[in-house]
Amino acid sequence: MSDKKGVIYILTNPSFxxxxxxxxxxDIDKRLKQLNRxxxxxxxxxxxxxxxxxxxxxxxxxHTIIDKLNPELRSIDDFNGQKRIREFYAxxxxxxxxxxxxxxEIHDCKENLKLVVPSDVEAxxxxxxxxxxxxxxxxxxxxxxxxxxxxxxxxxxxxxxxSIKCKVVGDRKVEYKGKEMSLTAAAxxxxxxxYSIAGPRFFKYKGEWLNDIRxxxxx
Numbered sequence: 001m002s003d004k005k006g007v008i009y010i011l012t013n014p015s016f017x018x019x020x021x022x023x024x025x026x027d028i029d030k031r032l033k034q035l036n037r038x039x040x041x042x043x044x045x046x047x048x049x050x051x052x053x054x055x056x057x058x059x060x061x062x063h064t065i066i067d068k069l070n071p072e073l074r075s076i077d078d079f080n081g082q083k084r085i086r087e088f089y090a091x092x093x094x095x096x097x098x099x100x101x102x103x104x105e106i107h108d109c110k111e112n113l114k115l116v117v118p119s120d121v122e123a124x125x126x127x128x129x130x131x132x133x134x135x136x137x138x139x140x141x142x143x144x145x146x147x148x149x150x151x152x153x154x155x156x157x158x159x160x161x162x163s164i165k166c167k168v169v170g171d172r173k174v175e176y177k178g179k180e181m182s183l184t185a186a187a188x189x190x191x192x193x194x195y196s197i198a199g200p201r202f203f204k205y206k207g208e209w210l211n212d213i214r215x216x217x218x219x
Contacts, residue, residue: 007050008062010096011035014043014129016088019075020096021045022062023087024053043129046122048093051100052112063087065099143183143200146171148213156203156210158190166203183210 007028011021025031028050036044066089067074075088089096097115104113118126145168150156156174158164166174166186176186183199191202200210 005052005054006056007052008100009050010048010093010100011045012048012093013041013045014126015041017129018090019088020048020091020093021087022066022089022096024056024060026056043125046118047116049097049100049113049115051104051114052109062099062103065103066091142172143210143214144171148205148210148217150205150213154205156205159202159204159209160191162204164190 006024006026008022008024009028009031011023011032013019013021023031028047032045032047063074073089073091075086075090076083101110101113104110145152145154150168152168152170154168155165156168158166166176166183169175169180172182173180174183174186175181176189181189183203184197185199187193187197187199187202191197200214203210205213
């Protein structure tokens with residue numbers, strides 16, 4: 001067995017905000033390149049923390065600890081009749097780091113533990129992923145003008161330019177430049193955004209965000 005020191009790593013990915021990946025690598029940069037070759041995930045994996053160790057398979061000890069603490073955290077599924085047990089855990093990176101930190105303290109090797117500061121690009125991608133996730137949840141909750149006590153004939157204004165207005169013509173419909181459309185369609189047309197968005201995030205009624213009105217009324 002090689003004496004080369006590797007690391008136990010904690011990886012995060014904005015594509016899977018509810019999971020962390022915990023494993024071992026002789027070369028963390030090489031491992032990242034392997035994981036990020038796939039075009040099937042929107043965002044890249046990034047290193048959240050590393051813990052330098054002297055032997056391979058040290059991560060299995062950490063896996064065992066987590067599995068004993070809560071066996072339901074591990075990502076396990078069945079594919080084509082075969083059970084897949086993977087290195088993904090349903091936990092926050094801070095929680096995974098706390099366990100790794102405890103291991104380092106027990107072995108008196110806390111100097112081997114490194115928390116990695118995200119780059120500007122990684123921070124931006126994280127923010128974008130959160131915005132997309134928020135919009136997806138908001139889109140799933142159909143906005144209702146009636147429930148928000150906004151009557152047909154009232155006007156709502158675009159957040160970035162109050163002079164741009166849409167007239168409410170139905171429970172979920174507005175009129176913009178003489179055409180009837182959904183809030184989302186109006187928001188995309190005015191903003192010029194191409195990706196899927198949540199319309200209520202782009203409009204205000206009498207100076208109050210539509211989503212704030214929805215939250216205040218409670219639906």
